[in-house]
Amino acid sequence: MAWEEKPYHKIPGTYVFDGKRSANAYKLNKMLFSFNREENRKAYEADPATYADKYGLPADQKEALLKGDFLELLRQGGNIYYMAKLAIPAGFSVQDVGAAFHNIPTDDFKQHLLDQSEDFQKKLKDREGYWHG
Amino acid sequence: MAKLIGGITTSHIPAIGNAMASKLEQDPYWKRFFDGYEPVKAWLAEKQPDIAIVVYNDHGLNFFLDKVPTFALGCAKTYENADEGWGLPSATHFEGDEEFSWHLANSLVEQEFDMTTCQEMLVDHGLVVPMGLMWRHLGHWPVKVIPLAVNTVIQPLPSAKRCLDLGKALGKAIASYPEDKKVVIIGTGGLSHQLQGERAGIIDVDYDLECMEHIISDPDWLARQSHSEIIEKAGTEGIEVIMWLVMRGALPDHVTVKHKHYHAPISNTGAGVLLLESPEAT
Numbered sequence: 001m002a003w004e005e006k007p008y009h010k011i012p013g014t015y016v017f018d019g020k021r022s023a024n025a026y027k028l029n030k031m032l033f034s035f036n037r038e039e040n041r042k043a044y045e046a047d048p049a050t051y052a053d054k055y056g057l058p059a060d061q062k063e064a065l066l067k068g069d070f071l072e073l074l075r076q077g078g079n080i081y082y083m084a085k086l087a088i089p090a091g092f093s094v095q096d097v098g099a100a101f102h103n104i105p106t107d108d109f110k111q112h113l114l115d116q117s118e119d120f121q122k123k124l125k126d127r128e129g130y131w132h133g
Numbered sequence: 134m135a136k137l138i139g140g141i142t143t144s145h146i147p148a149i150g151n152a153m154a155s156k157l158e159q160d161p162y163w164k165r166f167f168d169g170y171e172p173v174k175a176w177l178a179e180k181q182p183d184i185a186i187v188v189y190n191d192h193g194l195n196f197f198l199d200k201v202p203t204f205a206l207g208c209a210k211t212y213e214n215a216d217e218g219w220g221l222p223s224a225t226h227f228e229g230d231e232e233f234s235w236h237l238a239n240s241l242v243e244q245e246f247d248m249t250t251c252q253e254m255l256v257d258h259g260l261v262v263p264m265g266l267m268w269r270h271l272g273h274w275p276v277k278v279i280p281l282a283v284n285t286v287i288q289p290l291p292s293a294k295r296c297l298d299l300g301k302a303l304g305k306a307i308a309s310y311p312e313d314k315k316v317v318i319i320g321t322g323g324l325s326h327q328l329q330g331e332r333a334g335i336i337d338v339d340y341d342l343e344c345m346e347h348i349i350s351d352p353d354w355l356a357r358q359s360h361s362e363i364i365e366k367a368g369t370e371g372i373e374v375i376m377w378l379v380m381r382g383a384l385p386d387h388v389t390v391k392h393k394h395y396h397a398p399i400s401n402t403g404a405g406v407l408l409l410e411s412p413e414a415t
């Protein structure tokens with residue numbers, strides 16, 4: 001048995017969701033999917049450990065979950081869209097989650113977004129046909 | 134005969150849905166972004182399409198990982214939105230067009246695109262946010278909606294080229310529908326963003342603008358790129374740009390660019406808008 005190597009596996013700091021990740025964290029993602037329903041979000045909030053056990057999470061994934069360690073959940077195979085169903089109702093923004101992956105304050109992460117976009121209006125003017133308001 | 138009168142691209146970021154729900158259009162953070170949709174809304178108001186095909190990906194509302202269709206076509210009479218855990222208010226239901234959907238399914242499968250057909254299908258923010266951007270001001274949806282969901286969530290995804298080719302087949306399918314209908318196609322998602330990992334937060338304005346230009350005049354440029362190449366530039370979730378190729382493939386080679394709009398950042402994302410009119414529109 002062998003998992004196929006893909007070029008995207010070599011992109012640093014990046015965990016492209018594929019069969020290998022999904023196979024490793026199917027139960028975790030299934031639990032996260034259940035958070036589409038408010039009653040399940042509430043049941044989890046009331047007793048996270050019992051809720052995780054109901055879905056049969058492996059010990060290392062349960063530990064990362066209970067610690068709120070987003071990066072470890074991602075490394076274990078958590079899918080980011082499913083992880084959002086946990087993080088957003090818990091009061092995190094996608095910027096908070098991004099900052100957590102970098103281990104930096106949210107304001108620094110937001111500044112990082114602004115820095116990369118800083119001169120976009122100049123770039124639009126250097127090209128033809130863009131709307132400028 | 135049905136006519137594809139134009140194609141539109143837009144991001145479908147959940148934060149846009151929240152901003153619309155909270156009426157933040159005039160807020161300084163949002164104003165330039167939303168103002169850039171006004172020409173698209175005016176064009177839609179003038180052209181009055183009957184049907185909108187919305188190409189989007191489901192982010193874990195209708196499809197879980199137990200069953201992931203590469204290409205899924207809505208063939209229902211109506212479509213509901215629902216709680217997806219992201220705090221977005223649920224939209225009112227959308228009317229479909231079963232005869233048109235099944236015509237597309239028949240034609241696409243004849244052309245060897247083996248679609249998954251869905252007669253019950255919840256539609257998530259990937260479809261709902263673009264619909265709101267185009268038509269929320271009316272208080273009702275003035276078009277029949279045909280959802281076309283592309284797997285951009287779990288590898289293996291369809292290649293960029295396959296998405297362009299699906300669009301070409303879709304263009305033929307639309308043109309062969311016997312009833313007089315005006316159709317628009319909306320390609321959603323992107324542009325550059327990565328929500329996950331230590332590389333979260335990348336925005337690549339240069340790559341986004343290259344994508345917008347090439348979608349218009351040389352979509353093969355994007356269709357030639359591998360997923361790894363696109364993800365390297367546009368980020369893991371920026372791969373959604375392959376859905377713009379479905380839109381582009383459906384249109385004729387020569388289109389009139391009616392509108393180009395770009396803004397960054399919106400949430401974690403570079404947000405691009407194109408309005409491409411086909412000669413059929415006039």
Ligand SMILES: [Fe+2]
Binds near residue numbers: 190322323
């Ligand atoms: Fe998306």
